[in-house]
Amino acid sequence: MSTKVQCVVCEGDVVLPAEVMEGELLTCPDCGTELEVVSLNPLTIAEAPEVQEDWGE
């Protein structure tokens, strides 16, 4: 699998961690956008959703 993806906001390079999983969150080092790995096959990232009212513990 590719070890880098392109940020969907600024097109900066975002390095994927080893054994990346679906649902994993990444931060673009260039623009700081929080990204979510939404699919591994094909590898797809999207802007992570905004925090919802009922999120968290």
Add this chain to the structure above:
Amino acid sequence: MAHFFIFYTRLRTEEKLLFKAAEERGIPFSAVNVSDGMWPDIPGASGDVALCRCVSQTQNSALAVLLESRGVLTVNSSEVMALCADKIVTAAKLEAAGIPQPGYAVAFSPEGTIEGARRLGYPLVIKPATGSWGRLLAKINDRDALEAVAEHKTHMGAAHSVLFMQQYVEKKGFDLRATLLGGEPITVIKRCSEHWITNTARGATPEKYPLSPEIKALLGRVQDAIGGEVLAVDLFETPEGGWMVNEVNGQPEFRSSDGELTGVDIAGRLVEHVWSLAARN
């Protein structure tokens, strides 16, 4: 053989710790992202165990109810999730058990909040019944602020039509967060902040804190009142030096209490505990 599922929607630090802990212990498990899932295709059968770790409390509760309908043992149960997800329900349950908590009132209209404030006094805190990470908490210092916030709430939808008001507790810059597993407290941390909101999600700094017999006894009473396999209980020190329960969380995040700070591998203990329940289910 029973299956062990860890359901999630977003891979937080806690979910990664849980996967790693299960792998290290050789506990067979399936990590299932239910973000795009659909019932009845989500796996799970009678005798299986499941850690429900959706980041949305609403989704987690729905998932637990559905899994329970098939005989899956969920951690926590949907009943405990429902008790903890709604602060009004939690307060009522604590009240029924005689457990100390900040004074509270529940209003059903902005007008009702005026009477609630008269009883509680200022400052007070208005909290959404559902929510966490310190979101939408409002410290109300006077009647002007109360009227403004209460009016705004009326435009925020049905979930805000019941207004949970709590006495403001001057907590000297910290609260305690205790994590209970299988009914026993396994960690206590102190969460320190100069801000009146002391969630670590809002930048509070965690420190280790000793488990005194008094705190242990209070946590035991909370456990008896709420039930559940894993709980996180937030405590305030009372002005007299005792303790009161501020909130009980039934789907806890635990990164601030885990590992180096407390010396307790919460993720490891949690997966071991859930897996042990499979033998009993």
